Amino acid sequence: MEKKKQSIGRQKIKMAKIKNQSHRQVTFSKRRLGLFQKASELATLCGAEIAAVVFSPGGKAFSFGHPDVEPIVDRFLGRFTTRNPSAFKGNDYLSSQLTLVLDLLEAERRCGEVLDQSKKSSGHRRWWEARVDELGMDELELLQSAMEALKCNVANHQAAVLAKNMNFSSCLGMSHGENLIPLSSNPVFNAGF
Amino acid sequence: MEKKKQSIGRQKIKMAKIKNQSHRQVTFSKRRLGLFQKASELATLCGAEIAAVVFSPGGKAFSFGHPDVEPIVDRFLGRFTTRNPSAFKGNDYLSSQLTLVLDLLEAERRCGEVLDQSKKSSGHRRWWEARVDELGMDELELLQSAMEALKCNVANHQAAVLAKNMNFSSCLGMSHGENLIPLSSNPVFNAGF
DNA sequence: TTTGCTATTTATAACTT
DNA sequence: TAAGTTATAAATAGCAA
Numbered sequence: 001m002e003k004k005k006q007s008i009g010r011q012k013i014k015m016a017k018i019k020n021q022s023h024r025q026v027t028f029s030k031r032r033l034g035l036f037q038k039a040s041e042l043a044t045l046c047g048a049e050i051a052a053v054v055f056s057p058g059g060k061a062f063s064f065g066h067p068d069v070e071p072i073v074d075r076f077l078g079r080f081t082t083r084n085p086s087a088f089k090g091n092d093y094l095s096s097q098l099t100l101v102l103d104l105l106e107a108e109r110r111c112g113e114v115l116d117q118s119k120k121s122s123g124h125r126r127w128w129e130a131r132v133d134e135l136g137m138d139e140l141e142l143l144q145s146a147m148e149a150l151k152c153n154v155a156n157h158q159a160a161v162l163a164k165n166m167n168f169s170s171c172l173g174m175s176h177g178e179n180l181i182p183l184s185s186n187p188v189f190n191a192g193f
Numbered sequence: 194m195e196k197k198k199q200s201i202g203r204q205k206i207k208m209a210k211i212k213n214q215s216h217r218q219v220t221f222s223k224r225r226l227g228l229f230q231k232a233s234e235l236a237t238l239c240g241a242e243i244a245a246v247v248f249s250p251g252g253k254a255f256s257f258g259h260p261d262v263e264p265i266v267d268r269f270l271g272r273f274t275t276r277n278p279s280a281f282k283g284n285d286y287l288s289s290q291l292t293l294v295l296d297l298l299e300a301e302r303r304c305g306e307v308l309d310q311s312k313k314s315s316g317h318r319r320w321w322e323a324r325v326d327e328l329g330m331d332e333l334e335l336l337q338s339a340m341e342a343l344k345c346n347v348a349n350h351q352a353a354v355l356a357k358n359m360n361f362s363s364c365l366g367m368s369h370g371e372n373l374i375p376l377s378s379n380p381v382f383n384a385g386f
Numbered sequence: 387t388t389t390g391c392t393a394t395t396t397a398t399a400a401c402t403t
Numbered sequence: 404t405a406a407g408t409t410a411t412a413a414a415t416a417g418c419a420a
Contacts, residue, residue: 009393010416028239046221047250053269055242073266076246202410
């Protein structure tokens with residue numbers, strides 16, 4: 001004796017943008033939660049640090065972070081990191097230049113890990129690829145922020161260099177987050193190049 | 194007639210850190226890929242913008258971004274945005290900093306592309322990946338030369354920048370202003386220069 | 387809109403190569 | 404040690420309230 005199905009169950013769907021808006025909204029909510037749950041499990045099971053940021057098509061922001069979004073993305077982007085800021089003593093030119101290059105190389109290293117396929121195929125142009133004369137004041141201020149962060153980074157690296165007499169071990173490894181210090185609490189931020 | 198099972202199949206596991214290291218490593222790899230796949234599907238199905246950053250317990254970084262990690266997390270963190278665009282017009286210092294950052298980012302981008310090609314297959318360590326304390330005078334001078342070249346580049350760009358009036362529309366795709374965070378909450382800006 | 391319910395698809399734990 | 408297999412666990416599409 002056959003029981004009538006109460007549901008047709010999950011169906012396979014095409015991997016393309018869902019056209020029906022309400023359907024898309026429901027799927028967005030459910031899958032967003034699912035994504036964050038997966039992220040949480042990965043963090044728990046493997047002891048990983050994970051940050052995830054999602055913007056809905058309408059521009060609403062959602063995030064997951066274990067333990068927190070900001071330090072993870074800062075670390076990934078190479079911003080606001082330092083190893084021994086209080087040891088800063090001077091501004092030896094070569095050291096600062098060296099550390100600046102090290103920053104570039106560090107940034108390079110993290111770029112190599114990016115997986116996204118979509119940028120390969122699209123003609124998308126990143127903001128920093130714009131010509132300077134196309135930038136507006138918003139972007140200039142943006143760049144200024146980046147510059148300040150970079151300056152901080154350089155100063156911090158410089159501190160490490162000087163403190164260890166050109167014998168520091170972890171500028172490129174950056175294997176653990178225990179030395180990361182927020183920019184706002186960094187006493188050497190105002191040091192010049 | 195019963196067929197002998199070839200596998201016991203997937204088993205339920207306790208949601209806690211996996212103790213066996215090799216098992217944990219396998220799980221990390223598989224679930225990391227699964228997470229990025231979920232993120233990719235969410236982006237495709239719903240037109241969402243998603244950034245995910247994962248650090249393994251060993252400190253290795255992985256990321257997924259659609260379309261790119263950096264603009265998404267910057268937008269989320271409220272960095273690089275402002276409602277007061279008039280403050281720095283014609284500022285020579287700002288212009289020079291701007292061009293320096295552009296150069297840094299350009300160099301970073303170029304390096305990232307190079308890294309992509311070769312890092313998978315070889316365990317070869319490039320000279321700039323060496324620890325600083327392993328570098329000899331030759332390498333240090335090389336770094337110095339690279340810096341000098343960079344400086345020269347910056348100076349050239351600067352001339353072009355100063356000759357222009359900054360006038361443009363947003364290059365950042367910041368079309369959803371409701372998520373922007375006021376500049377005053379940005380530690381970078383509060384640090385001054 | 388969010389929540390709950392199946393039936394089905396998808397992810398993946400344990401194993402194998 | 405990474406990649407493939409299989410059976411079971413988990414996620415979720417389509418409905419319904």
